[in-house]
Amino acid sequence: MTPLGDILLLVGWVVLWYYLLVNGVYLLVHIAALYGLRSDLKRQAAGTIFQRFSSPFFPGVTVVVPAYNEEAVIVESVQSLLNLNYPKLEIVVVNDGSDDRTLSQLRSAFDLRPIDAPVPFDVPSEPIETVYQSVDATNLRVIDKENGGRADAVNAGIWLAEQPLFCTVDADSIIDRDGLLQAVEPFLEQPEETVATGGTIRVASGCTIENGTIESVGLPSNPLASLQTMEYLRAFYSGRLGLDRLNALMLISGAFGVFRTDLVREVGGYETDSITEDFELTLRLHRYLREQDRDYNVEFVPEPVVWTEVPESRTAFSRQRRRWYRGLLDTMARHRQMVGRRRYGSPGLFGYPAFLLAEVLGPLVEGLGYVVVPLAFATGAADVSFVLMYFGITVGVGVFLSWFGILSEVWSFRRYDQPKQVIRLLGMGILENFGFRQWKTLIAWRGLYEYFRGDTSWGEMQRSGFGGD
Structure with missing residues (x-):
């Protein structure tokens, strides 16, 4: 040899x-994760959803939807949000300088009219040009701003939000009708400690969707999308749920996460120079709260589901995953002080x-x-x-x-x-x-x-x- x-x-x-x-x-x-699922299933068996969510003290939630060139999905996505079963809901769509028909589709579908909304002088985003409100759905507002990227768009929505909690949802996603109720449940159980929750992401391709609602669940015919369906099951029902049960949840997905509005403003919002800003924010919250010796809870809730599009071409898939990996490296490098420290x-x-x-x-x-x-x-x-x-x-x-x-x-x-x-x-x-x-x-x-x-x-x-x- x-x-x-x-x-x-x-x-x-x-x-x-x-x-x-x-x-x-x-x-x-x-x-x-299996132990976590067993606990969740036992809790569900104890009562119906109406019994579990009978509290009259639901905190208000602002759903922030960043949108850049989303004309193909934006109306269906917003309609799904208007269909959500939640008592106190505000929807803020942020048109991030789209150069397609995203804004015109929204204006036509929801009868948007410009309003004189106060814009905080310290909002960490590119300039906001116009704020619209729907005549048909008064809880729907649309922010039209100069392009600054996804994190910049979400920051604009957070700083104009009027509710104590905000939920980030990608424009290509549809939340289950009771999903927001379930995602907010930890905030009811531990209102002082809970700072963020995340839910399960599933693949929308192959499903039957009507008026923003999942009518039937199916699998994609596209082989690449089918492989990703299996990937998502493994990542969320095993990976994130297991990390949550080990008190080490590192990521609340930008496709569906609920956060305390005041706390995210306190830490400065999303980092606009990060390409995986959801991962970076989750780690920054961990560091910030640990360094202040504050009791807190970041939780994954497996039952609320958001359905999203996934890449169906090899080029798009490769581009997405390369971006994810670059963002992973960047975020891990930013917060390398955390590794192996009891603090x-x-x-x-x-x-x-x-x-x-x-x-x-x-x-x-x-x-x-x-x-x-x-x-x-x-x-x-x-x-x-x-x-x-x-x-x-x-x-x-x-x-x-x-x-x-x-x-x-x-x-x-x-x-x-x-x-x-x-x-x-x-x-x-x-x-x-x-x-x-x-x-x-x-x-x-x-x-x-x-x-x-x-x-x-x-x-x-x-x-x-x-x-x-």
Whole structure:
């Protein structure tokens, strides 16, 4: 065996053991998620939704919808918000300098009229040009402002919000009718401690949507969207729920999160120079509150569901995931002081290291293994048994964790209630290991290169609308 072969085989073993370590962390999080689901299901069984939400003290919520070139989905999205079952609701759509028909569609659909709304002088956003209010739905306002990016648009909505809580929702998303009630529940149970909650994100492609309401749940016909459906189940029902139960929830998704308005204003709003501003804000809240020794609660609530579009082309998917990875690196670097420090509690001692091992380094190390192990075999350093063991373990563990997430769905809320849907999801849990996962590691490596090159581009996702596949 040559020295090069020795090195390749050693690297192969290191990658394999690292893979087992990372997936051991994933397994711990998944087990915690199952215990969390069991507790939530027991609580639901104790009474109906009307009994659970009988309190007359619901805090008011402002739903902030940032919109840039969303003409294909904006009317349906706003209509879904107007259909929400919530007693005190304000909807603020922020048109972030769109150069398509987003604003004209809103003006036509909801009979918007300009109003003299007071604009705070310290609002951390690009200039606001006009504020509109709907004649038909008086709780709907639309802010028309100069383009500044998603975080800038959300900040404009937060500073003009009039309610103690605000909810961020992407314009390509539809919330379940009772979703906001469920997301606010922790604020009723622990009104002093709860500062933020997040819900589950699911794929809207393949669903039947009428007048902003999900009429029936289906799976996408597009293979790439189907793979993402299975991914989202694993990420939310296993990943985020498990981290929540370990008191280490690191991310409230920008597609659906509820926050205390005063606290987010207190920390300065969203960072406009971050490309994963939702992740950055969640970590900043953890740091800020821990450094002030304040008791607080950041919670994931699995039952409220928001349905969103996902990329259906390889180009759009790659662009989205590269942006996510660059943003992950940027946010982790900004808050690196948290890692391993008791001062930051579970987020610093477990959440941050877990993200570093699994989300930052995991795909890079896995991608390295896909190159090193075949080279080790080609040079004679690794025999057939090692190669089969390597790929057998990586594929086997991957399938197991994917099926774990699908099991959580089948055992709990059963949105996909047809046997053929469950079988198809299980099949996707197998198929993703043959090409899809390898491609995602390549995307991560490219994202790493773009990060060091200083690329901060956002990219634009083409919307197909909620008309189905």
